[in-house]
Amino acid sequence: MRGMRYPLAIFDFDGTLADSFPFFLRAQATLAQRHGFAPIEETRIQAMRRLGTREILRQAAIPHWKLPIVATDFIRLMRAGPPVPLFAGIGDALRELRAKGVRLMVLTSNAEDNVRRSMGAELTSLVEAIDGGAHMLGKQRRIAQLLKRSRADASSAIYIGDQLSDAEGARRAGVAFGGVAWGYAHPDALREARPEEFFDSVADLLRIASPR
Numbered sequence: 001m002r003g004m005r006y007p008l009a010i011f012d013f014d015g016t017l018a019d020s021f022p023f024f025l026r027a028q029a030t031l032a033q034r035h036g037f038a039p040i041e042e043t044r045i046q047a048m049r050r051l052g053t054r055e056i057l058r059q060a061a062i063p064h065w066k067l068p069i070v071a072t073d074f075i076r077l078m079r080a081g082p083p084v085p086l087f088a089g090i091g092d093a094l095r096e097l098r099a100k101g102v103r104l105m106v107l108t109s110n111a112e113d114n115v116r117r118s119m120g121a122e123l124t125s126l127v128e129a130i131d132g133g134a135h136m137l138g139k140q141r142r143i144a145q146l147l148k149r150s151r152a153d154a155s156s157a158i159y160i161g162d163q164l165s166d167a168e169g170a171r172r173a174g175v176a177f178g179g180v181a182w183g184y185a186h187p188d189a190l191r192e193a194r195p196e197e198f199f200d201s202v203a204d205l206l207r208i209a210s211p212r
Contacts, residue, residue, distance in 0.1 A: 003212055004210075004211065006156065007156045008105070009103070011105070012106075012166055012183075014084075014108065016160060016162045017118070020078070021184055024074075031073055035066065049185055049189065050186045050188065071109055071136070078114050079114055083118045086119065086123075087202055091123055093203065094123055095126065097206065100206075103150065103152070105130070108131070109134050110133075129150075139159075140170075140172035143157075155175075158175060158208065159175050161177070161178075161179070161183070162179070162182070162184050178195055181198070
């Protein structure tokens with residue numbers, strides 16, 4: 001592991017490992033009706049993808065205190081359906097990273113059981129920890145806990161996600177942030193956040209194991 005760019009890779013789940021955006025678009029109309037916020041109209045989807053999480057919540061009129069309630073309901077809806085598929089190539093990328101000696105973890109606002117269902121037993125066995133139920137706007141605390149648990153230094157770790165709140169959490173925890181081009185947020189919005197790494201394709205994730 002000496003000289004490896006990032007010996008510890010912590011992954012977000014929704015929009016990073018799992019292609020859950022189509023499910024989100026279907027579920028958000030149900031959630032909006034249940035919890036009294038404004039659903040995202042189809043014509044506004046691309047514009048909303050360029051916004052940060054706090055601005056999305058403001059435009060949807062979701063108070064921060066209600067976010068955990070809505071997130072819990074989202075998790076229940078996902079749990080009731082078939083497993084959300086992983087993005088094409090994610091399984092192979094995780095296998096190769098682990099074979100090269102990269103330690104793998106998952107940190108998500110989703111539930112651990114939803115992650116395990118989507119990843120399956122074989123891929124789950126490659127991951128040291130799955131930390132579910134993280135607050136979307138407070139992931140830095142969970143990142144710090146995973147670093148302590150793994151006895152890893154922040155300089156050796158990267159948090160890989162698809163939203164501006166992921167970048168914020170990584171920065172506050174003192175770890176590098178890697179943005180992905182295939183998730184919920186528009187790639188241009190993530191590039192503007194100046195991530196230490198930007199992955200245009202799933203195959204680019206193998207760069208994590210390259211020399212510094």
